[in-house]
Amino acid sequence: MSSQVESAQQGQYAAIGYPSRLVGRKQVAEGTMAFQFERPRNFLFKAGQFVDLAPLGARPDGSDGLTHAFSIASSPFAEEIVVATRMRDTAFKRALSMLAIGAEVRIKGPMGSFTLHNNVSRPAVFLAGGIGIAPFLSLLSYAALNKLHPPISLFYANRYLEDAAFMDTLRELESSTGNFRFVPTFTRVDNTYGGWKGETGHISSEMLSKHGFNLQGSICYVAGPPTMVSAARLALDEAGVDEDDIRTEEFAGY
Numbered sequence: 001m002s003s004q005v006e007s008a009q010q011g012q013y014a015a016i017g018y019p020s021r022l023v024g025r026k027q028v029a030e031g032t033m034a035f036q037f038e039r040p041r042n043f044l045f046k047a048g049q050f051v052d053l054a055p056l057g058a059r060p061d062g063s064d065g066l067t068h069a070f071s072i073a074s075s076p077f078a079e080e081i082v083v084a085t086r087m088r089d090t091a092f093k094r095a096l097s098m099l100a101i102g103a104e105v106r107i108k109g110p111m112g113s114f115t116l117h118n119n120v121s122r123p124a125v126f127l128a129g130g131i132g133i134a135p136f137l138s139l140l141s142y143a144a145l146n147k148l149h150p151p152i153s154l155f156y157a158n159r160y161l162e163d164a165a166f167m168d169t170l171r172e173l174e175s176s177t178g179n180f181r182f183v184p185t186f187t188r189v190d191n192t193y194g195g196w197k198g199e200t201g202h203i204s205s206e207m208l209s210k211h212g213f214n215l216q217g218s219i220c221y222v223a224g225p226p227t228m229v230s231a232a233r234l235a236l237d238e239a240g241v242d243e244d245d246i247r248t249e250e251f252a253g254y
């Protein structure tokens with residue numbers, strides 16, 4: 001196919017959505033599922049971006065149009081597009097959970113600018129709340145393959161250990177990726193819970209400074225439900241981070 005035809009098709013699909021299919025799903029934490037979709041031909045994205053996902057014929061009357069935004073959790077080099085979500089009893093998530101393997105969806109995008117900065121001398125501090133881990137997983141998978149990345153620290157807050165999606169993958173990334181530190185924290189547990197010896201409580205300015213991060217000069221990225229994003233922004237503000245150095249992705253709807 002000529003490159004002119006390909007780019008015309010790309011423009012068309014960017015507007016109406018690329019056709020894709022569900023190829024797999026798996027539970028990644030309690031009440032949390034990851035969905036793998038066929039990667040459409042020519043679908044390029046940057047780690048950290050999101051898509052609008054629409055299962056076809058998913059409305060109760062069989063029509064299309066149910067659409068939700070999801071950060072891409074997979075690497076830009078991966079063969080599949082992976083999204084992850086907390087399953088709830090809502091119209092969209094009922095439709096998603098009922099999708100058969102092979103069912104058609106539309107993927108519109110990619111969108112957003114929650115992408116890693118280029119200046120490798122400025123550390124990156126990632127703050128994730130719950131399913132807000134999704135864009136960071138893509139960013140970290142990309143960094144793992146690209147030796148030239150800034151030092152990265154990830155603080156990852158969940159209520160309980162069993163709510164925390166992708167823990168094994170994150171631990172593997174921690175051991176395989178140079179210049180990456182991983183700090184999980186659990187907000188509803190104390191140190192008597194299941195022998196947990198790590199951090200507990202919400203991400204706070206004290207927690208950030210306790211780990212000795214030099215936040216001045218870092219670029220901070222926050223993703224998660226709106227309440228978590230506001231609280232993390234406050235913690236960064238208290239820690240003296242310049243507002244211009246904070247980038248956020250709010251998972252509106254939680």
Ligand SMILES: Cc1cc2nc3c(=O)[nH]c(=O)nc-3n(C[C@H](O)[C@H](O)[C@H](O)COP(=O)(O)OP(=O)(O)OC[C@H]3O[C@@H](n4cnc5c(N)ncnc54)[C@H](O)[C@@H]3O)c2cc1C
Nearest residue numbers: 050068069070071084085086088090092093134251252253
């Ligand atoms: C850029 C971006 C990236 C995102 N990435 C992700 C991601 O990676 N993973 C993810 O899980 N989510 C992500 N989201 C959020 C996602 O798009 C959904 O909004 C979210 O998953 C909630 O969907 P839902 O079906 O559970 O709720 P919805 O049914 O869409 O409900 C949305 C809100 O309306 C409220 N609501 C619903 N019905 C009613 C009613 N009848 N009366 C009153 N209130 C009601 C709900 O309580 C909720 O607060 C992202 C959002 C954005 C903007």
